[in-house]
Amino acid sequence: MLEILRKTIKAGCQTTKYPAVPDIAPEGFRGKPEISDKCTFCGDCIKVCPPGVIWFTEKSGEKMLSLSYCGCIFCGRCEEACGYGAIKLTQEYELASKTKEDLVTSIRRKL
Amino acid sequence: MNSNIGSIKKEFNTNVLEVSTSHNETYLTVKKELIVKMCDYIYHHLDLPVVCIFATDERKIDGSFKIHYVFSEVKDDAFIILRISIDEKNPKYPSITNKIASANWYEREIQDMFGLIPQGHPDPRRLMNFEDWPAGVHPLRKDFDIKTKPPRVDGEYIYRRVEGEGVYEIPVGPVHAGVIEPGHFRFSVAGEPIINLEIRHFYTHKGVEKLFENISIDKAVFLAERISGDNSVAHAVTFCQAMEKIAGLDIPPRAKHIRTILLELERIYNHIADIAGIATDVAFSFGAAHANKLKEDVLQLNERVTGSRLLRGMNTIGGVRRDIGGRKDEILLSLSIIQRDFRKLMEHLSSTPSLMDRIETTGRIYNDIAKGLHVVGPVGRASGIDRDMRRDHPYAAYKEFNFKVIVSKAGDVHARTIVRADEVCESVGLIEQALWSLPEGDLRVKVDKIPDGHALGICEAPRGETIYWIRTSGNKIERCKVRDPSFCNWLSIEYAVLDNIVPDFPIINKSLSLSYSGNDM
Numbered sequence: 011m012l013e014i015l016r017k018t019i020k021a022g023c024q025t026t027k028y029p030a031v032p033d034i035a036p037e038g039f040r041g042k043p044e045i046s047d048k049c050t051f052c053g054d055c056i057k058v059c060p061p062g063v064i065w066f067t068e069k070s071g072e073k074m075l076s077l078s079y080c081g082c083i084f085c086g087r088c089e090e091a092c093g094y095g096a097i098k099l100t101q102e103y104e105l106a107s108k109t110k111e112d113l114v115t116s117i118r119r120k121l
Numbered sequence: 122m123n124s125n126i127g128s129i130k131k132e133f134n135t136n137v138l139e140v141s142t143s144h145n146e147t148y149l150t151v152k153k154e155l156i157v158k159m160c161d162y163i164y165h166h167l168d169l170p171v172v173c174i175f176a177t178d179e180r181k182i183d184g185s186f187k188i189h190y191v192f193s194e195v196k197d198d199a200f201i202i203l204r205i206s207i208d209e210k211n212p213k214y215p216s217i218t219n220k221i222a223s224a225n226w227y228e229r230e231i232q233d234m235f236g237l238i239p240q241g242h243p244d245p246r247r248l249m250n251f252e253d254w255p256a257g258v259h260p261l262r263k264d265f266d267i268k269t270k271p272p273r274v275d276g277e278y279i280y281r282r283v284e285g286e287g288v289y290e291i292p293v294g295p296v297h298a299g300v301i302e303p304g305h306f307r308f309s310v311a312g313e314p315i316i317n318l319e320i321r322h323f324y325t326h327k328g329v330e331k332l333f334e335n336i337s338i339d340k341a342v343f344l345a346e347r348i349s350g351d352n353s354v355a356h357a358v359t360f361c362q363a364m365e366k367i368a369g370l371d372i373p374p375r376a377k378h379i380r381t382i383l384l385e386l387e388r389i390y391n392h393i394a395d396i397a398g399i400a401t402d403v404a405f406s407f408g409a410a411h412a413n414k415l416k417e418d419v420l421q422l423n424e425r426v427t428g429s430r431l432l433r434g435m436n437t438i439g440g441v442r443r444d445i446g447g448r449k450d451e452i453l454l455s456l457s458i459i460q461r462d463f464r465k466l467m468e469h470l471s472s473t474p475s476l477m478d479r480i481e482t483t484g485r486i487y488n489d490i491a492k493g494l495h496v497v498g499p500v501g502r503a504s505g506i507d508r509d510m511r512r513d514h515p516y517a518a519y520k521e522f523n524f525k526v527i528v529s530k531a532g533d534v535h536a537r538t539i540v541r542a543d544e545v546c547e548s549v550g551l552i553e554q555a556l557w558s559l560p561e562g563d564l565r566v567k568v569d570k571i572p573d574g575h576a577l578g579i580c581e582a583p584r585g586e587t588i589y590w591i592r593t594s595g596n597k598i599e600r601c602k603v604r605d606p607s608f609c610n611w612l613s614i615e616y617a618v619l620d621n622i623v624p625d626f627p628i629i630n631k632s633l634s635l636s637y638s639g640n641d642m
Contacts, residue, residue, distance in 0.1 A: 013469065014407050024414050038443075040428040060340040085343055085434045090442075099428075 035101040040084040042105055043077060045117050048096035051075060055088035055097055064088060068121070076116040079105050123147075123197045125167050132162060144366055146200045146577055148189075153205040153214050156190070161220045163192050163201065170495050170508075172200075172579075173588050174227035175602040176235045178263045180209055186237055188214060189590070191577065195513040200577055207237055216242040223495035226608065234261040234330075249323045252276030260331055267328075267335050283309035283317045291623065295324050302637030306626075313622045318615045322640055329642040333601035338364065338438070338571055341598060345589070346433055349605055349639030351394070354380075354387045355582030356603075356639075357436040362516055363578030363591045364438045368571050374560040376440035377518040381555045382452075383432050383441075384517065384580070385548040389456075390419040391583035391634070392499070392541040392548075393463065398631040399538055400470065403479040411466050415459055422455045440565025449556050460549045467542045480534040484617040484629030487532055496613045497606045498585020500633050503540045504532035510581035522554045534632040570596050582606055584634055605639030 026033060035041060051073055056064045063081040067074045077088075077097075088097045107113050126147055130137055136159075139150040151159055163169050169192040176188045183206075190203040207214050216239035218224045228239040229248035236259040239245070247254075253273045259265060283290075288311045295303035303324040309317040329348055333341055345360035346353045358380055365372060397412030420430040426448045427435050435441050445452070470476055486496065491504035501508060509526040511519040527543040529536040575592040585606030592599040610633060617629050 017411070017465075017469070018407065021411065021414070024417075036425045036428075038428040039424065040434060058339070060336075060343040083343060083347070083433075084429070086428075086442075 035103055037101070039099075039101045039103070040086055041100050042079060042102040043082065043084070043086075043088060043097055043099050044102075045075060045077060045097050045115060046095075047117070048094045049075060049117055050094055050096070051119060052093070054091045054093065058087045058091045060085060060087065071121050073119045073121055074116050076114050078110070079113040079115070080110055123194070123199060125163075125169070125194060125201060128167065129159070129163065129201070133159060143574070144576060145198060146202055148202045148204055150204045150206070153207060156203065156205050157215050157217050157220060159203060160190055160217045160224075163203075164221050169194050169201065170492075171221055171223055172495070172586065173590065173602065173604045174224055174231070175590060175604075176231045176237060176261075177592065177600050178235065178261065180263065184209060186212070186235055188231065188237065190217075191588070191590070193514065195508075198514050212236055213238045213240050215240050218242050218244075222493040223609065226612065233259065235259050236262065246279065249326050251323075252278050260328060265331075267331055278321070280307055280321075281317065281319050285311070287311050288316070295321075302641070304637055308618075308623060308626075310623060314620050315618045315623060315626070316620075318618050320611060320615060322611065322637070325637065325641045327642060330601055330603060333598050333603075336598075338593070338596060338598060341601070342437060343434075345603075346436070348603060348642060349582075349607075349636045350431065351391055352387065352582045352584060352587070352605075352636065352639060354383045354432045354436065355580050355587050356605075357433075358384060358517070359578040359580040359582075359587045359589045360591075360601075361436050361438050361578070362580065363576050363589045364568075364571055364593075366576035366578065367574040367591065367593055368438075368568060370439060370566060370568065372440045372566060373563040374518070375444075375446070375562045376564055378555045378559050379441045379445055379564070380436065380517040381519060381522070382445065382552050383427070383435055385551045385555075386419065386423055386426075387432055388548045388583045389459075389545050390416050390423070392545045393419065395541055395631065395634045396467075396470075396538060398634075399480065399534065399628060400476065402627040402631050403476050405470075405473060405476045408466065408470050408473070408476065411462075411469075415463055415466065418455065418459050422452065422459075426452060437565060438571070439568040440563070442565070444564055446559050449559070453553065453556060456549050456552060460546060463542075463545060470538075477535070479625070479628060480538060480632075483534045483625050484621055484632060485532045486613050486617045488530070490616045491532065491613065494613050494616075495609050496585075497609050498582070499527075499540045499544060500537055500610055500613065501585065502527060503529045503536040505530040508586075510579055510586045514579050516580060518555060519551075521558065522551055524551050534628055537632045584636060584639070585610065603642055605636060605642070607636040607640040611635055611640055 061081040061083055063078045086099050089099050136152050136155050137149050141148045172193045173191040176186055179187055186207040188205050192201040216228055228242055231237050233248055233250040255271050255274045258271050291308040293306040295305045305321040307319045308315050342357055342360055346357040348356050393412055393416045397409050400408035423432050424430045426445050486504045488505040491501055491506055507528045512526055524547045527540045529540050571593050573594045578589040580587050588604040590602040618626055
C-alpha cells in the first residue's frame with residue numbers, strides 16, 4: 011500500500027492542459043494534407059490516392075482540384091507522387107467539423 | 122526435396138497427382154476422396170500443424186474450385202500445401218474437421234464464401250453469411266459482383282442448447298457497453314460456474330478479401346494495414362512479404378532492420394495494453410493507470426519516429442517509406458526508460474494479492490486443447506506451444522538477432538500475462554540489436570509490376586501468426602486470403618471459460634486479446 015502511494019506521488023500528473031494549451035504534433039507527423047498554388051493540375055495525386063478522395067471538377071471555365079479529409083487516410087502518397095511539391099502533409103490534426111462540405115479543400119484555375 | 126514430401130509420396134504414391142514447388146512452398150495436387158486420409162497422415166503422423174485452409178475460384182482456368190490445406194514445417198522453414206479440385210457441378214468435398222479440429226471455421230468459411238459443402242462436418246451451420254443472407258449467394262465466387270446488394274430473407278440461427286434443472290442462459294452482446302466491436306456470447310450456467318459458452322461473430326464482416334481483388338496492388342498495402350487497427354504493421358509486412366516473394370525481390374538490409382524495429386514497437390504497445398486491460402478488469406486501477414501511461418509513452422514514441430501512433434504508412438512493397446535511423450538515440454533512450462518503468466510495474470503487479478488471486482488458475486487452456494485448435498501467439502505459448510514465426514519461419518531481419526521464445530505451461534491468465542511481460546523485454550532487446558547493427562543503404566527497391574504468381578506471406582503479429590496467400594495475375598490481385606491470428610484463437614475462449622465464474626469472463630477475454638476486426642473480415 012505504501013509502495014503504491016509512493017509510486018502515485020512520484021508519477022505526479024501525467025495529463026496535459028490540452029485543449030487550453032495547444033498540443034503541437036511532432037515534426038514528420040502525418041496530418042491534414044494541404045494543396046498549394048504550385049499545383050499544375052497534372053493529376054498524379056489522383057492516380058495514387060488509395061481511398062480516392064482527390065478529384066477534378068470543371069465548371070464554367072474553371073478547373074478545380076479538390077481533396078476531402080473525410081476519407082483521407084493520411085498515408086502521404088500524394089505528397090510522394092507530386093513532382094512540384096504542391097501537396098504536403100501538415101502537423102494539423104484538429105479536423106472535426108459539422109458538415110462534410112467543410113472537410114473539402116479546393117484550388118481553382120481559370121481554363 | 123525434404124523428407125516429409127518423400128514420406129507422403131511413398132505413402133500415397135499414385136494418389137499424388139502433381140507436385141510443384143515455388144520458393145519454400147510445395148504444392149501437392151491430390152484426389153479429393155483421399156484428402157481426409159492425407160491430412161490425417163500429415164497432421165498426426167508427420168506432426169505438422171494446419172495453419173490455413175482456403176479456397177480459390179479457378180473456374181475460368183479449368184472449370185473447378187480448388188481448396189488448399191497449408192501445413193507448416195518448421196524444421197526446413199517450408200510449407201506443404203495439399204490442393205484438391207472441386208467440380209462446379211458437384212460442389213462437395215469430405216470434411217476433415219472430425220480428424221483435425223482446427224479446420225472447423227475454415228470449412229464453414231469456405232461453405233459460405235464459395236458454396237463448397239464440407240460433407241460430414243459436425244457443425245454445418247452458417248458462419249459468415251447470416252440467416253438474412255439468401256441461399257446460394259456466395260460472395261467470393263468470381264461471378265459475384267462486388268456491388269451486388271442481395272435481398273434480405275427470413276431465417277433463424279439455432280444456438281446449441283444446454284438443458285437441465287437450474288441451467289439458465291445469459292446472452293451477452295452483440296452490442297456491448299464501452300467502445301468495443303460487436304460479438305455475441307451465450308453462456309449457459311448452473312449456479313456460478315459456466316458450463317457452456319457459444320460465441321457468434323462476423324457481425325461486421327466487411328468483405329476485405331473481395332475488396333483486395335478489386336483494387337490495384339500499390340493501394341492494397343493500405344487496405345492490409347487497416348484490417349486490424351492495432352496490428353497494422355504486422356498485416357502490412359505480411360502482405361508486402363507475400364508480394365515480394367512473388368516478385369522474387371530481396372529488400373535492402375536497412376529496410377529489413379527497420380521492419381523488425383516497427384514490428385517490435387507494435388508488439389510492445391500491444392502487450393502493455395493487454396496487461397493494462399487485465400488490471401482494469403480486476404479493478405486494480407493503479408496498475409491499469411500506470412500500464413496505460415506506459416502504453417501512451419510507446420505510442421508517442423511511435424508518433425515522433427514515424428509520424429503515426431499506430432506506425433501506419435511505413436511499409437511498402439519493396440521496403441519501407443521512411444528512415445528512422447536518425448532517431449536511434451531517441452528510440453533507445455525512450456525504450457530504456459519504458460522498460461525500467463515496466464519492470465517495476467510488473468513487480469508491483471505480481472506482489473499484489475488481489476490481482477494474483479484473480480488471475481492464477483483462471484481461464485485455463487490446456488495444452489491438448491490449444492494444440493487441437495491451433496491456438497497461436499502468446500496465448501498458445503502460455504499453453505506450452507513452442508511456436509514463434511520469428512524463429513520458425515524467419516523473415517525481416519530476425520535471423521540475425523538473438524531472442525528467447527517465451528513459453529509457459531500453466532495456460533492460465535497469469536501465464537499469459539507473464540509471457541507477454543517477458544516478450545516486451547525481449548522486444549526491447551531486439552530493437553536495441555536492430556538499431557546497433559542498422560546497415561547503411563537504400564530503404565526500398567522500386568517495384569513497377571508484380572509478375573504473375575502466388576506465394577505465402579507469414580509474420581508473427583503481437584497476437585500470433587498472420588498469414589497471407591496471394592495470387593496475382595496481370596498486375597492485379599486474383600485472390601488474397603488473409604488469416605488473422607484471432608481467427609484461430611477465438612474458439613479457444615469457449616474452452617477457457619469452462620468451470621470459471623461469469624465475473625472472470627472479462628479477464629479471460631482480455632488475456633486472450635482477441636481481435637474482432639481481424640476476425641470479421
